[in-house]
Amino acid sequence: MINQLQSLGHKALDFFQRLGRGHILIVDVLKGQPALFFRPRLIIQQLYSVGVLSLLIVVVSGFFVGMVMGLQGYNTLVDFGAEESLGVMVALTLVRELGPVVTALLFAGRAGSALTAEIGLMKATEQLSAMEMMAVDPIRRVLAPRFLAGFISMPLLAAMFSAVGVLGGYFVGVGLLGVDEGAYWSQMQASVDLYEDIYNGVIKSIVFGFVVTWIAIFEGYDAIPTSEGVSRATTRTVVHSSLAILGLDFILTALMFN
Amino acid sequence: MTTRITEIWVGLFVAAGIAALFMLAMQVSNLSTYNSDSGYDVTAYFEDISGLKVRSPVTMSGVRIGRVKAIEFDKQRLSALVTMEIEGEYNTLPDDSSASIYTAGLLGEKYIGLEPGAGSNDCEEISLDDSGEISIDESARNDCKPSTLQQGSEIKLTQDSLVLEKLIGQFISRFMDEDKKETVK
Numbered sequence: 041m042i043n044q045l046q047s048l049g050h051k052a053l054d055f056f057q058r059l060g061r062g063h064i065l066i067v068d069v070l071k072g073q074p075a076l077f078f079r080p081r082l083i084i085q086q087l088y089s090v091g092v093l094s095l096l097i098v099v100v101s102g103f104f105v106g107m108v109m110g111l112q113g114y115n116t117l118v119d120f121g122a123e124e125s126l127g128v129m130v131a132l133t134l135v136r137e138l139g140p141v142v143t144a145l146l147f148a149g150r151a152g153s154a155l156t157a158e159i160g161l162m163k164a165t166e167q168l169s170a171m172e173m174m175a176v177d178p179i180r181r182v183l184a185p186r187f188l189a190g191f192i193s194m195p196l197l198a199a200m201f202s203a204v205g206v207l208g209g210y211f212v213g214v215g216l217l218g219v220d221e222g223a224y225w226s227q228m229q230a231s232v233d234l235y236e237d238i239y240n241g242v243i244k245s246i247v248f249g250f251v252v253t254w255i256a257i258f259e260g261y262d263a264i265p266t267s268e269g270v271s272r273a274t275t276r277t278v279v280h281s282s283l284a285i286l287g288l289d290f291i292l293t294a295l296m297f298n
Numbered sequence: 299m300t301t302r303i304t305e306i307w308v309g310l311f312v313a314a315g316i317a318a319l320f321m322l323a324m325q326v327s328n329l330s331t332y333n334s335d336s337g338y339d340v341t342a343y344f345e346d347i348s349g350l351k352v353r354s355p356v357t358m359s360g361v362r363i364g365r366v367k368a369i370e371f372d373k374q375r376l377s378a379l380v381t382m383e384i385e386g387e388y389n390t391l392p393d394d395s396s397a398s399i400y401t402a403g404l405l406g407e408k409y410i411g412l413e414p415g416a417g418s419n420d421c422e423e424i425s426l427d428d429s430g431e432i433s434i435d436e437s438a439r440n441d442c443k444p445s446t447l448q449q450g451s452e453i454k455l456t457q458d459s460l461v462l463e464k465l466i467g468q469f470i471s472r473f474m475d476e477d478k479k480e481t482v483k
Contacts (some may be wrong), residue, residue, distance in 0.1 A: 081301075087308045095311060131326050196315025203318035206326055225325070233353070234327040242319070 062258045065179070069257065070182035073176070083192075084187040085173060089191030090151045090186065095200070098143055102201035106130060106208025113209070114217050125227035126219050130209030131202075135232065135241045136297070139202035141289050144248035148281035149193055153184055156277040159260025160270035168261075183257045190256070193243055193247025200273055202241065232256035240296045247288060252281045336386035337364060340408075341395045342453040347378045348461055349408040350399055356382045356396075358412040363388045366410065382410060384447070391447045392416065395456035408459055415455070 076083055113129045159182065160169050168178040206228075213219040232238065256277050263273035338446030347369060356364040364384035371380045384391070399408055447453070449475075 088304045199318040232327045
């Protein structure tokens with residue numbers, strides 16, 4: 041009984057210690073941001089590996105999600121004779137929800153896991169300790185540019201996802217199923233609000249970018265420096281980011297759209 | 299060389315991201331139909347606005363000429379005060395135009411439809427001359443302009459939105475009355 045209580049207490053303490061380390065890390069990383077203005081090369085390198093390399097999966101998924109929504113939405117709306125509203129449905133779903141959320145999930149799987157594995161392996165092979173030996177702060181040199189790159193990439197990727205998705209819905213709805221082209225765009229423009237829908241979607245994607253990148257670099261930096269530890273940290277990144285995205289999405293939606 | 303290619307890719311990535319944001323703003327949202335400061339405000343009182351929202355369209359002959367800017371409840375008159383912003387280019391609406399709340403489609407959103415009045419202009423001076431004929435003073439017509447809706451003016455003639463429950467209620471009560479009459483006979 042006492043032993044179980046002790047193990048519960050141990051887990052709780054462990055959890056709060058990790059939470060505390062995570063917050064200390066993000067404060068250090070944010071403090072390291074201004075120095076990056078003098079070394080833009082570091083950010084560009086990371087933008088390439090975090091953003092550009094995620095481009096393919098995000099754009100292809102966006103296009104297919106848009107096409108599927110075009111098909112599904114058409115089949116549902118045509119029963120009510122409201123297939124002209126297809127554009128509204130596709131655009132609102134993508135801009136408000138699917139764009140930020142699915143992009144963030146893909147981003148966690150594609151870029152977040154790569155960041156964790158890279159940083160964890162640097163730690164396991166003692167590259168980070170070697171940097172400290174040379175009086176180079178690994179948080180500023182390694183973590184800060186990766187964080188900034190993730191933070192910048194995520195809203196851009198989400199915007200591309202939504203834009204390509206709207207085009208995918210257009211391709212299926214107008215191109216294949218014969219929805220009127222003018223109605224697709226005009227009803228969309230009449231119903232989608234710049235502030236209420238698009239800005240809130242962008243804010244969501246910024247929040248998700250922050251959280252996913254934070255979790256990814258923290259898991260990497262906090263990984264147990266063995267091959268098993270790195271692999272577990274990578275798994276945790278994907279699982280924890282996905283849960284955080286879904287939970288935060290609910291909270292943000294409740295705050296924004298009521 | 300590899301850094302150059304990396305940089306080009308990153309440049310393309312950022313440009314594409316911004317282009318996507320721009321496309322969402324311009325093509326998908328209502329930004330293109332949204333120009334704010336050139337309009338003028340017109341108010342109207344309604345007894346019942348149920349379903350009308352801020353930013354609902356204001357139309358005339360079915361063409362959107364403005365948007366609902368604010369909806370307030372007037373404590374003194376115990377009715378809804380709706381402020382509409384009409385776009386500046388439509389500055390020739392007669393001031394006795396009437397405003398009604400309509401529904402677009404069966405389940406669609408509410409909008410305000412304006413209908414032009416005759417214009418309450420006293421341009422023509424009509425008088426009976428000595429021989430009993432009606433003379434119209436044409437000279438006055440050229441000088442005067444018909445009074446139009448301007449910043450802050452109020453639309454007096456309004457018609458409320460039709461509430462389905464009320465309509466059905468009226469229908470049923472009338473139906474019942476007729477039923478009673480027939481039984482009396």
